[in-house]
Amino acid sequence: MSMSRTKERLVVIGGDAAGMSAASQARRLKDPDRLEIVAFERGHFSSYSACGIPYWVGGDVDSRDRLIARTPEEHRARAIDLRMRTEVTEIDVGRGRVRARDVDSGAESWTSYDKLVIATGARPIRPDLPGVDAPGVHGVQTLDDGQALLDSLAATPGRRAVVVGAGYIGVEMAEAMINRGYEVTVVNRGSQPMATLDPDMGRLVNRAMEGLGITMVNDAEVTKILTGDGAGRRVRAVGTDAAEYPADVVILGIGVRPETALAQAAGLPLGAHGGLLTDLAMRVRGHENIWSGGDCVEVLDLVSGRMRHIALGTHANKHGQVIGTNVGGGYATFPGVVGTAVSKVCDLEIARTGLREKDARRAGLQYETVVIESTSRAGYYPDAAPMTVEMLAERRTGRLLGVQIVGREGAAKRVDIAAVALTAQMTVEEMTALDLGYAPPFSPVWDPVLVAARKAAAAVAKAPR
Known part of the structure; x- marks a missing residue:
């Protein structure tokens, strides 16, 4: 710790989901008398939903402000010194400091840190x-x-x-x-x-x-x-x-790539996808006082065992919570992901979790693939919509490997059933007994995911051992 300061200083690079979640959680655990927090954001906005931008552009969300979860003023009111329109241009790991430039004036200055969070996000390709x-x-x-x-x-x-x-x-x-x-x-x-x-x-x-x-x-x-x-x-x-x-x-x-030029120039460890590598506590590998999270890191795929880069706000907010807890003196970990994502184009819903066929092959897994057609509700109930479910299961063990769903209303969020099953390492046979909610307005008596699980279990049973 610097002799000129009597309390620790946390410096955060990046004022969006991961960075400000980390800052906010650290502040909850340590008051300003014990922890000073300085955050740098090069843009005009903090703590916003980048995932909501297409819906703002398309008119579903009527104003930009609705995408902002917490303004710079709200962060400052919580004793977080958030400096907007300020870009960090260098990390000096040896001396524990960062150099920042005011985007509008060009003025530069150094700020020392005891603990550093790198949350620089991703950049569009x-x-x-x-x-x-x-x-x-x-x-x-x-x-x-x-x-x-x-x-x-x-x-x-x-x-x-x-x-x-x-x-x-x-x-x-x-x-x-x-x-x-x-x-x-x-x-x-x-x-x-x-x-x-x-x-x-x-x-x-x-x-x-x-x-x-x-x-x-x-x-x-x-x-x-x-x-x-x-x-x-x-x-x-x-x-x-x-x-x-x-x-x-x-x-x-x-698509996007991790924004890690700063980290690379500072000699911090990057993975095959260009993202920072961290331990389970989101601490940058080999660096006791540096953490990183959000779109600039690589995460462990719990199904394949490989590192991946996935730019999603859900992960970024979880990373920030973990980092802030650890920086604030608590203990938390981020074990990894199963690769769940949903989207839509007009009324078509698209969902996936786990591995695709080529992911399974790349990981050296043998598998069975089944595809089923079903409906979002009981077939006789009004507005029942078609739905296609593809499911991958590991040959011999029957372990669920991945699920993809394409359909109309009610399709996308069904993938969460599979995400939980993947995290629990369930077999498709075990999935067939899941006690899911049923009534005709919500699903057929056999939910489409369970229909796919039954078919996958049968395919595994027939597969050569």
Whole structure:
């Protein structure tokens, strides 16, 4: 501890979910007389829901402020010195300090720390293409990004949107632009949208998106962004080797990478996906007084045993709670994830947890795959909607490995049954006896997940030993 200070100082880099959850939890456990907390955020907003940005852009959420869980002023009222529009440019691990720059004035200063939390998040993948920095080309990772996109839409009379990429971000932004009345084209390098699903389930998503009037261009690599000749050279089209797709606005939904340039420059350990590596307490490996969480870290996949990078607000908030508890003198751990995610495009719901077939093969697992068709409610009850469930079970043991669900209302959150079963390492045979809630308005007498479990258990029983 520095001799010039009589109390510990916690420095937090990043003012969103993981960073401010950590700061808030540490403050609950240690009062300002014992722990000083300084947090740096380079943007205009703190503690907001990045996951809500597509729904704000699309009009489902009526204002930006509804996505903000806690303002900088609210954090400061809790004795957290949150410095907005301030970017940390260097971590000096040897001397226990960080250098920060005021984004507006350019002024720089050093701040020492006793404990450090790195919560720098992730950055959108921005391909190195001609024209990618042209006006009208947008990523959507932060509230600043969402505001810039809305400002761009307001200033552009055209109604043609091209979304590059068809993962969660791409699919959600395609829906947002459909909701705003745009003509939407999705250019996707994969053979089907939603590469987090197996191909047969991805085809269901593709068919539904086309049914909504979205033009799907699969197996297509964007090679250039074309711009107009007028003032500002605004985007006018997206080009592939085979065609050009007119665009008044382009949204990059290719995915994200961990924002770990600072950590790498400081010599901190990174994994194969570029994320920081931590122990179960979310402490950066090999560094007693540095923690990290959120979109900038890698997490253990409890099903495959491999490290993964998953950028989700649920994980970030849990990481922050764990970090804040440990920094504040308590004890908590984050054991890992099973890879649960849900999304939607208009009324189509998409869910997955655990391993896809290619994940299971990569992990060296032998498995059985079953697919069933069912409905969200009893078939005779009004508005019963079709639902497709794919389930993977390990050959010989029958252990559940993964579940994917595509359907209408009532489909997506059913994946939580499978997420719990995966975490508990249940077999598909054990799942068939789960005492799930039943009434005709909520499910058939055999819930679709249990129908899949019965079929998977039968497939495991028949499989060669």
